[in-house]
Structure formats: C-alpha cells, structure tokens
Amino acid sequence: MNLEGKTYVIMGVANKRSLAWGAAQALDKAGAKIVFTSLSERFSKEIEKLASELEGDHDIIVECDVSKDEDVERAFKEINEKTGGFDGVLHAIAFANKEELKGGYSETSRDGFKLALDISAYSLAVVTKEAKKYMNENGSVVTLTYLGAERAMPNYNVMGVAKAALEASVRYLAFELGEEGMRVNAVSAGPIRTLSSSAVGEFKTILKEIEERAPLRRNVDQVEVGNAVAFLLSDFASGITGEVLHVDSGYSIMA
Numbered sequence: 001m002n003l004e005g006k007t008y009v010i011m012g013v014a015n016k017r018s019l020a021w022g023a024a025q026a027l028d029k030a031g032a033k034i035v036f037t038s039l040s041e042r043f044s045k046e047i048e049k050l051a052s053e054l055e056g057d058h059d060i061i062v063e064c065d066v067s068k069d070e071d072v073e074r075a076f077k078e079i080n081e082k083t084g085g086f087d088g089v090l091h092a093i094a095f096a097n098k099e100e101l102k103g104g105y106s107e108t109s110r111d112g113f114k115l116a117l118d119i120s121a122y123s124l125a126v127v128t129k130e131a132k133k134y135m136n137e138n139g140s141v142v143t144l145t146y147l148g149a150e151r152a153m154p155n156y157n158v159m160g161v162a163k164a165a166l167e168a169s170v171r172y173l174a175f176e177l178g179e180e181g182m183r184v185n186a187v188s189a190g191p192i193r194t195l196s197s198s199a200v201g202e203f204k205t206i207l208k209e210i211e212e213r214a215p216l217r218r219n220v221d222q223v224e225v226g227n228a229v230a231f232l233l234s235d236f237a238s239g240i241t242g243e244v245l246h247v248d249s250g251y252s253i254m255a
C-alpha cells in the first residue's frame with residue numbers, strides 16, 4: 001500500500017506498546033507523513049524519541065487535551081497551519097478510573113461514568129468536528145474499540161459502556177459525513193499488553209483464553225492492528241464507512 005503524499009494525524013501514542021504506535025509504524029512504512037498529538041510535554045518527549053526511529057521525517061507534535069473543546073479546536077487549527085491539510089485521523093484515546101475497571105459495574109460512580117464517556121466516546125465527535133474543517137477530500141477517521149462494547153466482559157465495566165457509545169458514534173458520524181465523502185470506522189482490537197491494559201482487572205486471563213480458543217490460536221499484536229488502521233485510513237477502504245473491523249484472531253465470531 002503506497003501512502004506517499006498522504007498526511008495522517010495520530011492521537012494517542014503513549015509509548016512503544018501503544019496500538020497507535022503500531023499504526024504509526026504501518027503508515028510510516030507505506031510512506032505517509034504523520035503528525036502526532038500528545039496530552040502533555042511528558043508524552044511529547046516519548047513520541048519524539050519513538051518518531052526518530054521511523055523511516056520518514058515526522059517532526060510535528062501538537063499538544064491536545066480532548067477534555068477541553070477549545071484545546072481540540074486550537075490543536076487542529078495548529079495542525080492545519082503546519083501541514084496545509086491532512087487526509088485522516090486516528091483517534092486512539094480512552095480513559096476510565098482504574099478502580100472502576102474491576103469488580104462490579106453497578107459500583108460505577110456518576111463522575112466515573114461521565115469521565116469515561118467524555119474522554120472515550122464524546123471526544124470522537126469533537127475531534128471529528130474540528131478535523132473536518134481542514135481534512136482533504138475523501139478524508140477518513142478511525143478509532144479503536146474492544147469486544148467489551150458488544151458483550152459483557154469481566155472487569156471491563158464502564159469502559160464497555162463507553163466503547164458501545166463510541167461504536168454508535170462511529171455510525172452516526174458516518175451517516176452524517178458520508179455525503180461529504182468523509183468515512184468514519186473503528187478497529188476492534190484483540191487484547192494487547194499496553195500501558196492501558198494494565199488498568200483492567202485480570203487482563204492476563206483473557207490473553208490466555210484467546211491463545212487456547214480463538215480460531216487463530218494466538219493473540220494479535222500492535223502492527224497487525226496498525227495495518228488494519230492504515231487500510232481503513234487509506235483509499236483501499238474507499239467503500240467502507242460506519243464499520244467495526246475486528247482484528248482479534250477471530251475470537252469475536254465464537255459462542
């Protein structure tokens with residue numbers, strides 16, 4: 001897949017284990033230019049280090065806190081000024097209080113619920129609203145989700161509810177923006193050990209279950225997920241919108 005001449009915004013690289021970093025590697029290999037957004041100076045430093053390992057020269061890192069509307073507006077204005085426009089966005093951002101990602105969902109606090117839905121689901125809508133001001137023709141937005149949006153998975157709790165809202169948001173954004181030629185999709189990734197997965201109770205149990213029972217009898221990795229993200233961002237997926245593409249060794253098809 002040749003993505004030379006294309007520019008993509010990647011939101012949500014924390015470190016080399018991030019799924020968003022897998023997408024960065026895939027896009028870089030295809031020759032695309034990447035712009036990173038970062039929550040803070042600390043993450044920017046880490047991204048700078050990682051980006052220097054890539055083939056391309058991806059030197060634009062813009063801070064963006066998706067919990068603040070005016071910050072998302074400022075960030076995409078800045079990205080446009082520095083790039084002259086871009087072809088797509090990977091939204092790889094989510095958060096829930098870790099004490100609510102174990103035990104019973106009925107214990108979820110009102111504030112914890114609001115926070116998880118705000119950062120993990122609402123942020124896709126405001127990111128899409130600001131990005132579309134500057135996105136080139138036939139632009140594409142991709143976000144990351146998990147099977148816990150569709151089925152009750154142990155410990156995933158309020159993040160599962162947030163991801164269900166995220167997947168519905170993908171459909172409503174696709175419905176609205178299709179006539180402008182913009183596509184919106186999600187990759188539903190199998191469990192992968194990352195900074196975030198450590199916040200989910202008994203995470204290791206599901207890794208073992210997949211190795212033993214999933215059709216491919218193995219777990220997936222960041223680059224496999226990244227390849228699917230790059231595909232959905234690219235024109236190879238020009239006829240696909242409002243879709244949730246599972247990259248999970250086939251686990252989600254099983255009873």
Ligand SMILES: CCCCCCc1ccc(Oc2ccc(Oc3cccc(O)n3)cc2)c(O)c1
Nearest residue numbers: 094095096098146153154156191196197199206
């Ligand atoms: C039975 C469920 C086990 C598989 C969970 C797979 C998974 C792993 C990581 C995921 O992304 C998260 C998870 C928690 C999360 O909230 C966090 C992350 C770090 C610290 C903290 O306090 N909360 C943010 C993103 C995610 O959405 C899904």
